[in-house]
Amino acid sequence: MAKKLGRFTYVMENKPSILSYGSVVSKKEGEGPLAPYFDVINQDSSFGEKTWEKAESQMEKEAVEKAMEKIDITPKKIDMVFAGDLLNQCIGSTFGMKGFSIPHIGVYGACSTMAETMALGSIMVDSATAKHIIAVTSSHFCTAERQYRFPLEYGGQRPPTTQWTVTGAGAVIIGQGNTAPYIKAVSFGVIEDKGIKDANNMGGAMAPAAATTIKNYFIDTNTTAEDFDVILTGDLGQIGSDVLVELLKRDGYDISKKHQDCGLLIYDRERQDVHAGGSGCGCSAVVLTSFILPSMRAGRIKRLLFIATGALLSPTSVQQGEAIPCIAHLLDIEGE
Amino acid sequence: MAKKLGRFTYVMENKPSILSYGSVVSKKEGEGPLAPYFDVINQDSSFGEKTWEKAESQMEKEAVEKAMEKIDITPKKIDMVFAGDLLNQCIGSTFGMKGFSIPHIGVYGACSTMAETMALGSIMVDSATAKHIIAVTSSHFCTAERQYRFPLEYGGQRPPTTQWTVTGAGAVIIGQGNTAPYIKAVSFGVIEDKGIKDANNMGGAMAPAAATTIKNYFIDTNTTAEDFDVILTGDLGQIGSDVLVELLKRDGYDISKKHQDCGLLIYDRERQDVHAGGSGCGCSAVVLTSFILPSMRAGRIKRLLFIATGALLSPTSVQQGEAIPCIAHLLDIEGE
Numbered sequence: 057m058a059k060k061l062g063r064f065t066y067v068m069e070n071k072p073s074i075l076s077y078g079s080v081v082s083k084k085e086g087e088g089p090l091a092p093y094f095d096v097i098n099q100d101s102s103f104g105e106k107t108w109e110k111a112e113s114q115m116e117k118e119a120v121e122k123a124m125e126k127i128d129i130t131p132k133k134i135d136m137v138f139a140g141d142l143l144n145q146c147i148g149s150t151f152g153m154k155g156f157s158i159p160h161i162g163v164y165g166a167c168s169t170m171a172e173t174m175a176l177g178s179i180m181v182d183s184a185t186a187k188h189i190i191a192v193t194s195s196h197f198c199t200a201e202r203q204y205r206f207p208l209e210y211g212g213q214r215p216p217t218t219q220w221t222v223t224g225a226g227a228v229i230i231g232q233g234n235t236a237p238y239i240k241a242v243s244f245g246v247i248e249d250k251g252i253k254d255a256n257n258m259g260g261a262m263a264p265a266a267a268t269t270i271k272n273y274f275i276d277t278n279t280t281a282e283d284f285d286v287i288l289t290g291d292l293g294q295i296g297s298d299v300l301v302e303l304l305k306r307d308g309y310d311i312s313k314k315h316q317d318c319g320l321l322i323y324d325r326e327r328q329d330v331h332a333g334g335s336g337c338g339c340s341a342v343v344l345t346s347f348i349l350p351s352m353r354a355g356r357i358k359r360l361l362f363i364a365t366g367a368l369l370s371p372t373s374v375q376q377g378e379a380i381p382c383i384a385h386l387l388d389i390e391g392e
Numbered sequence: 393m394a395k396k397l398g399r400f401t402y403v404m405e406n407k408p409s410i411l412s413y414g415s416v417v418s419k420k421e422g423e424g425p426l427a428p429y430f431d432v433i434n435q436d437s438s439f440g441e442k443t444w445e446k447a448e449s450q451m452e453k454e455a456v457e458k459a460m461e462k463i464d465i466t467p468k469k470i471d472m473v474f475a476g477d478l479l480n481q482c483i484g485s486t487f488g489m490k491g492f493s494i495p496h497i498g499v500y501g502a503c504s505t506m507a508e509t510m511a512l513g514s515i516m517v518d519s520a521t522a523k524h525i526i527a528v529t530s531s532h533f534c535t536a537e538r539q540y541r542f543p544l545e546y547g548g549q550r551p552p553t554t555q556w557t558v559t560g561a562g563a564v565i566i567g568q569g570n571t572a573p574y575i576k577a578v579s580f581g582v583i584e585d586k587g588i589k590d591a592n593n594m595g596g597a598m599a600p601a602a603a604t605t606i607k608n609y610f611i612d613t614n615t616t617a618e619d620f621d622v623i624l625t626g627d628l629g630q631i632g633s634d635v636l637v638e639l640l641k642r643d644g645y646d647i648s649k650k651h652q653d654c655g656l657l658i659y660d661r662e663r664q665d666v667h668a669g670g671s672g673c674g675c676s677a678v679v680l681t682s683f684i685l686p687s688m689r690a691g692r693i694k695r696l697l698f699i700a701t702g703a704l705l706s707p708t709s710v711q712q713g714e715a716i717p718c719i720a721h722l723l724d725i726e727g728e
Contacts, residue, residue, distance in 0.1 A: 057393055057519040060471065064495055066521060107712050135396065136580060144480040145706035146500045150583055154717045159400055159580035161508065162704070162719075164482045164500040172497065176512070183393040183519035185402060203708075244472060244495035247486055368498070370481035376443050381490045383498075 078122025226341025259296025414458025562677025595632025
């Protein structure tokens with residue numbers, strides 16, 4: 057079973073293994089620098105469906121299918137699926153997963169979902185409660201825009217601080233096994249509300265939550281940035297990344313040489329007009345499951361700190377003048 | 393650690409204990425038959441806040457405070473809070489919980505949330521991953537109506553199959569201890585889609601999911617209705633309850649003498665004009681934490697099967713012509 061260390065951290069005792077993973081994206085992501093690494097690049101962002109919401113569900117389904125296919129496992133062998141997304145009532149996940157008949161644990165962590173689902177699943181596997189779990193999440197540019205911002209047809213101007221919601225879904229299968237990468241520890245975040253109200257600058261809003269969770273993990277485990285090859289945040293984008301590095305520097309931690317952000321890896325900001333970078337639950341999910349985890353298998357990354365951040369706002373909370381509460385969950389993942 | 397039994401069930405080995413609970417409701421619930429049992433009945437359904445959404449968050453906060461107060465425990469001693477609600481992006485929970493600074497695990501299970509949060513938390517405590525967890529959820533008639541149906545001011549007619557969303561929040565603290573009631577086992581449901589499309593008959597839509605989860609539990613554990621004093625569903629209301637009993641009868645299980653439904657217990661249907669009964673995440677949460685758990689402590693209920701069902705639809709999925717996928721999670725709870 058996982059052993060608690062400090063206030064926030066759970067150290068795995070039986071090294072749950074990331075046995076497989078699948079990544080599905082659409083056209084724009086397929087034109088970015090990570091194009092060679094995705095399992096599926098569908099040029100049609102509707103994925104053959106009649107609505108974007110159904111397309112998002114379809115992506116989750118395909119990501120899970122890809123992950124299962126690679127290790128030749130059937131849904132019946134999966135004890136639980138942990139799934140969530142950004143859509144109201146998480147319909148991306150529920151409609152995407154319903155066909156598998158796997159016991160379903162719906163989570164909501166906004167863009168922290170990939171870390172939240174993987175952390176919960178790791179604990180289940182580590183304690184031998186479950187043999188195999190799936191963690192999956194998704195986002196879709198078109199569903200997110202119309203739900204959180206404006207109908208696409210309206211053609212609203214996007215301020216330069218905004219990020220571009222990734223159209224993609226990523227899934228991992230965690231289980232008992234002797235295959236690197238392994239989950240070494242996980243850490244759950246607390247909700248932070250720093251009074252930031254600009255819903256067009258999510259990276260900036262989420263950076264303090266990432267800083268807190270990383271700092272807490274360094275304290276709980278007596279580590280520093282030097283102990284990791286890569287410190288990978290979910291989707292802070294350029295502005296949030298700058299804020300994160302600065303905030304941790306003030307606390308005496310220099311992560312500048314180790315830090316990467318999925319929102320900056322997935323698109324070419326010079327060429328692709330995504331403003332501050334990529335975002336959405338799918339952003340960290342597809343970067344992790346395409347580019348990062350294979351790099352760990354290949355031995356190029358030996359120890360990874362993965363921190364996904366979530367902005368826990370809703371259009372209603374913004375309209376009511378509330379600030380944006382944020383959260384970050386973390387996994388410490390090691391290679392061979 | 394929890395031991396898997398059959399496909400869906402996890403049997404606890406260390407009997408996680410329900411150490412405390414808190415329930416907060418408003419005027420209408422306070423006029424119903426369970427009035428003597430709630431911790432807080434606030435006649436003002438805005439709970440002193442400027443919006444109904446903020447009122448819902450305030451209820452969750454008060455329910456957690458009540459639960460902590462009763463056993464004199466501080467937020468620092470709580471390892472994790474599992475929280476969710478019906479609102480878009482679960483703002484009822486995130487805004488309600490943010491002040492406590494407890495590591496936050498957001499879940500989405502619609503009206504199955506109380507069972508989902510308690511089941512996850514029980515596994516964490518059973519495996520000694522966590523010492524104390526909080527499970528909390530809420531619903532509010534006014535937030536639910538405007539989000540899922542019509543603005544209250546519109547005064548829409550409600551068909552007789554509809555249920556009345558409970559304004560209330562319930563919280564439990566589960567921990568290692570020697571106090572009944574204990575969690576004996578938990579069971580996670582799969583998502584079922586029976587093609588039911590009438591969003592004004594949630595009880596009818598959710599009944600098949602409840603039947604499946606109960607039947608699976610009977611099979612996994614080799615039990616029948618006779619083994620339990622009460623089989624308590626979350627919020628099926630009158631129509632869903634009738635369907636549930638009938639569906640299980642066809643499978644050879646007669647639960648008619650043991651079955652109760654939180655949605656039928658909370659209001660007086662003759663007097664309170666709630667049509668088919670109560671509903672919402674808060675429904676099972678407040679009935680459990682006010683009337684049921686104290687009855688277990690007093691020895692009046694010795695073994696309880698608690699099944700909360702969730703309708704995993706959204707207004708968008710309904711508008712797009714989708715049927716209503718449903719889920720049910722279960723806890724087997726025993727007294728002394």
